[in-house]
Structures are given as C-alpha cells and as structure tokens.
Amino acid sequence: MNLYTSKTEAAAKRAFEAAERGEYETVxxxxxxxxxxxxxxxxxxxxxxxxxxxKNQKLVEYLVERCNMDPTWANQSMCTPYDLAxxxxxxxxxxxxxxxxxxxxxxxxxxxxxxxxxSIVRVGEDYYMVxxxxxxxxxxxxxxxxxxxxxxxxxxxxxxxxxxxxxxGDLEGGxxxxxxxxxxxxxxxxxxxxxxxxxxxxxxxxQMITSSTHPEGPxxxxxxxxxxxxDPSLFTDEDGxxxxxxxxxxxxxxxxxxxxxxxxxPELIWYGHSGHAPEGPHLIKKDGYYYCFLAxxxxxxxxxxxVARSRRLFGPYENCPYNPxxxxxxxxxxxxxxxxxMPVETPDGRWFMVxxxxxxxxxxxxxxxxxxxxxxxxxxxxxxxxVNKRKGPSYLERVPFPKMYEKPAAVNTKEVWLSPRTRDxxxxxxxxxxxxxxxxxxxxxxxxxxxxxxxxxxxxxxxxAEFEMWIPEEEKSEFTSDAGxxxxxxxxxxxKFGVTKNQIFVxxxxxxxxxxxxxxxxxxxxxxxxxVETDGLNRTFLLNNKILWRWTDVTSICSEGLTKGKRFxxxxxxVYVNGSNLxxxxxxxxx
Numbered sequence: 001m002n003l004y005t006s007k008t009e010a011a012a013k014r015a016f017e018a019a020e021r022g023e024y025e026t027v028x029x030x031x032x033x034x035x036x037x038x039x040x041x042x043x044x045x046x047x048x049x050x051x052x053x054x055k056n057q058k059l060v061e062y063l064v065e066r067c068n069m070d071p072t073w074a075n076q077s078m079c080t081p082y083d084l085a086x087x088x089x090x091x092x093x094x095x096x097x098x099x100x101x102x103x104x105x106x107x108x109x110x111x112x113x114x115x116x117x118x119s120i121v122r123v124g125e126d127y128y129m130v131x132x133x134x135x136x137x138x139x140x141x142x143x144x145x146x147x148x149x150x151x152x153x154x155x156x157x158x159x160x161x162x163x164x165x166x167x168x169g170d171l172e173g174g175x176x177x178x179x180x181x182x183x184x185x186x187x188x189x190x191x192x193x194x195x196x197x198x199x200x201x202x203x204x205x206x207q208m209i210t211s212s213t214h215p216e217g218p219x220x221x222x223x224x225x226x227x228x229x230x231d232p233s234l235f236t237d238e239d240g241x242x243x244x245x246x247x248x249x250x251x252x253x254x255x256x257x258x259x260x261x262x263x264x265x266p267e268l269i270w271y272g273h274s275g276h277a278p279e280g281p282h283l284i285k286k287d288g289y290y291y292c293f294l295a296x297x298x299x300x301x302x303x304x305x306x307v308a309r310s311r312r313l314f315g316p317y318e319n320c321p322y323n324p325x326x327x328x329x330x331x332x333x334x335x336x337x338x339x340x341x342m343p344v345e346t347p348d349g350r351w352f353m354v355x356x357x358x359x360x361x362x363x364x365x366x367x368x369x370x371x372x373x374x375x376x377x378x379x380x381x382x383x384x385x386x387v388n389k390r391k392g393p394s395y396l397e398r399v400p401f402p403k404m405y406e407k408p409a410a411v412n413t414k415e416v417w418l419s420p421r422t423r424d425x426x427x428x429x430x431x432x433x434x435x436x437x438x439x440x441x442x443x444x445x446x447x448x449x450x451x452x453x454x455x456x457x458x459x460x461x462x463x464x465a466e467f468e469m470w471i472p473e474e475e476k477s478e479f480t481s482d483a484g485x486x487x488x489x490x491x492x493x494x495x496k497f498g499v500t501k502n503q504i505f506v507x508x509x510x511x512x513x514x515x516x517x518x519x520x521x522x523x524x525x526x527x528x529x530x531x532v533e534t535d536g537l538n539r540t541f542l543l544n545n546k547i548l549w550r551w552t553d554v555t556s557i558c559s560e561g562l563t564k565g566k567r568f569x570x571x572x573x574x575v576y577v578n579g580s581n582l583x584x585x586x587x588x589x590x591x
Contacts, residue, residue, distance in 0.1 A: 001040040001332040002075070011035045019047055022056035022236060037067045044075035044332055052084040056203035060090055064097060065321065074334045074395035078107065082396060100398035101500060106149045106374075108393055109336060114457040114570035116368035117179040117280070118354040119233065120188075120344045127344065128182055128215045129354065130191060131155070131372070134569050135176035136418040136455070137164045142182070142215060148352060148374055148400045153416060157191045157214030163221060165422040172198055173490025174566025177208070179280060179340070181233035185242065189215050190426060192244065193228040193351060196566075207232045207246070209259040223260045227253070231295075234259065235283040237313060243283075250281035250292050252314070270317040272296050273306035273324065280340040287383065292317055299568075301328065303339030303356060307385060322380070326355060326387040334359060335393040343377055343385065351377035352400060353387045361461060361536045366559040368458060369570020376400070417454040417574070420491070424451055436585040437472075440481050440577035446491050446509055455488055455574035457562055463534045465573050466588040470527040474582060481579020485530045487539065488572045491558045492564055496576065497532060497541050499524045506541050506549055510556045511564055518549050529588075532573065
C-alpha cells in the first residue's frame, strides 16, 4: 500500500467516500479511470476497509476477487477488513476466501512490547524461545509455548545478581546481552549471547554461554569467550561435532561439547545476499543441505532475512534465488523492520519462522522496541524456504494448530519485574502476595548505579497502569525521598511521576538534564494511588483518580527520542525510589 499523493488525493478521497457509501458503480468507475487500489489513507485504511464499512458485499467481492485486495491487510491500528466484517454476512465470505475464521486466527506480533532477536528450539511438543535483554536483570528471558502463539516466561538464563553486577554493573544503556540463541543437545539446553560492553572496554564484544538440564533453569555460571562479533548461535552436526556461528556474515568456529573451548579459528562460510550488515547467522540441516540464514540490511526498514545452502558445512554456499525470503515490501505496512529470524520445525513436519519487527506511531516513533512475529515457511519445489509466500509479514493468519492449547508453566512465573543492570535483593524484592518492596539506594534514575526500581516493558501503544504506593510499618525513618511511578527508556531518557513529603510532581529527563517539570503542593500522608495512561505519544497522569497533567507528543521515551547511546530497547514502566526510604507498591491494573 502507498499513501496517496497530491496528484492522486482527489481520486482517492472520492473512492473512499463512495466505497463507504456502498456505491458500487462509482467505485468501479474510479478504479477503471483514476484510482490506484494500492493507495490508502493517512491511517493506513485501504479501499477495502471503506467498502466493508459501506456494507455492499458485491463491491467487497469485486475488490477481493477482481482487484486482489487482501482482507487480512491491517491499517496502522492493526485492524483488518476481516475484523470490520465481524458479525456481518461478509464475515462468512471472508472466512471462505481466507480459509479460516476469526476464532481460528492469530495476530502478529505474537509477542508484543520489547521481545527482540528471537531464537527458538523445539523439544518434543514444547517450544522454547529467548530474546535480548540488554542490561536488564534477570537476564535473557526464556519463554515456553505448545502452540507457537501463546507464550509464558518460565525463567531466565542469568539470575545471579552478583555475577550480573560484575559484568553489567557499569554498562551504558543499550549494552548488555544481545541476540541470544537457545539450542538443545545431549539432554541439555544451551543459551549463548553476545555480551556487548562499553566502547572503552578491553573487549567490546564477548560471547557468553551457559547450560542447564531444565529449560527454565537454573543455568550454570556463564562462561565468557573473548571472541569478537555479535549474534552467536550453536549448531550440532550429524557427526556430533558442535559449532558456534557469529557475524559478520556467517563465520563458524568449532567448539567443545560443553561450549567452553574454541577448537578452531572463525571461518567465513557466507557473507550474505546484499553484503549490508550481515548478522544473526543460524544454521539448520535438511534433506542433505546445510541452510544458512542471515539478517541483513541493518535494523531499520531495510531489514530482511536471507538464506543460502550448501551440501558441505564449510561451503561454498549457493545464494537463494528468492532472497530476501522475508522483508516488509509495503512502506505503509503497520509492521516494519522485519528480520533476524530463526526457523523451527513442528512435529508434523511443517516449518515456521520467528522474527523481529517494529511498529511505529505516525510512521516515525518506535516506542515499544522490537517485537516478535511468526509466519509459516513454505519449501519451494526446488528446495528453498520462503516465509509467508514472500508477501512480507502477516497481520491476521490461521493458527498453526486448530486446537490451541497451552501447557502449564514449568515453574513459578511471577518474577517478571526487571531492574537495570543488577538487583540488591536486600533493597529490592517482590512479596509472595505480589507487593513490590524498594528501599532507595541513594541514586537517581540517571545514575548507572541506580537499581532502586522495578520495571516491565510497555505492551502496546494504548495502555494504562495503576499502582498504590504506601509507607510500610517497617519504615521508621522520616520520608525524605521522592518516589512513585516511572516511564523509563534508559538512564538518558525517562519520566518520573512521584511525590515528596510536600509535593506531587511529574518531570522529564533527557540527555543529562530535567527538561520539563510540573508540580503542585501536596501533603504525602503515607498512601497514594498513581495512574498513568498512554495513548500513542500522549501521557495522562492521575493521582487518587484525579487528572493532574496531560502531556502530548512525548517522544523521549521512544527509540528515536535521542541520538545518544544504543537505542535498541523500548519503553518500560514501573516504580522507583530516589532516596533512602522503604516503600511498597501493588499494581492494581494493566490495561
């Protein structure tokens, strides 16, 4: 789809208005003479969206069957024509055309909010996936699913706060654990990842590896390889030899069975299809071929997945004639920046690709970070994998398994609150009843030494969170801190909505300074109710159910909100203490 231009605006608006009125002849005439069916409005609505609203089924059938318009194509709000048809006779028509009902469908992204760089492995009927965690602790979340759609966090690869403090304690925002990989070999789960250090470190990039007999952990103390590169993954060949792949391009190095020894020097086997930022190598073997998958094109809108194959592990590799096998071709698509994928085979022999993507507000602001999508892989007659028929990401698709089910999580999944870099469990902890406890460590949120906050990543563009905060009986000291709710990207950009002893305030921190502050007189009596509502770039701040401030166009908590540092994560929200007092919170709602 394309946003109509000034030259096509008049025809586009006439066509949209006629379609919404159900005027079949007018729309057909405009298509015949002036309107481009690939044009959409500023909100991403296609002509088919308008036709469904017009309730003229003859027109809808004409657009689908004669003009090849897609009922599952989503506007910027992720709404498809199929969604608009729900409850009308057109719903049955779309069910027949698409081959699935709305009840049998799933929507991308399958994991929303910050879930970048997915890696996946299947063991039996169980799927396990890991994502980048950067400098947030616990590190490298491990998710479980049995249907590829519904995922639960069951554990983390790194949970030792002392180890995390040593290796993450001084890192700048956006560093930490990048692009992990999960694999299974000889009864053990292996997780490896790049540990991206600060630019002045002796080794800017090192590779971490750890393992466990249980997917949820506990995992052994990580082992560090001083090996330059990013995006490691593990591959076990049919002869039992084990290898690590790493960028640039796909370089391969033989490793010991436990992954703690490098047995050869890295050797390049394929540099990619485009030669532009080839990274994220993954290797599988199928039908006598080694297939090497790469992410290319950079992490922006040029991102893509490519593949090559060889009969021999060390090549030479043949470039796939269908490359890129996944890319967002549509500049108006609601899902962009598709790449860094990994294939997985189902027990019945089908294949799927998990891959990262981004969604933007107004086509420009990436608030949520990179998310995880899922699409089916089809193998061509000449033996090549292509994702979603090379159409780009799907928005609405048939579920992989018509009977959807979930296996209960293997461990307690309540540990979902994160802290930057590490956590002092004597100061920051969660109670059995879900109460959050924080004693301030004396550092404000702009300090890399500050760990006195608990965070989650924002799940969508429209979102609200409500927290009750109180001073517990255990706290005997006078309240001298500021404490409350934070909207947090990193130590360079965040918002605090909090109280002091005599004030309520909201303040925005951007690049070494508080750039905007509003405050009111307020006597903190020991218990308050905070609520923050997000609608795109707009934020509303409420105290005790009363609106205090509305802020518009808040772009600082977006990846594009500052050019400083590594802006690879996403908007988080949570609670904090700046000072030395002990406070408690309970989250009332997350909508």
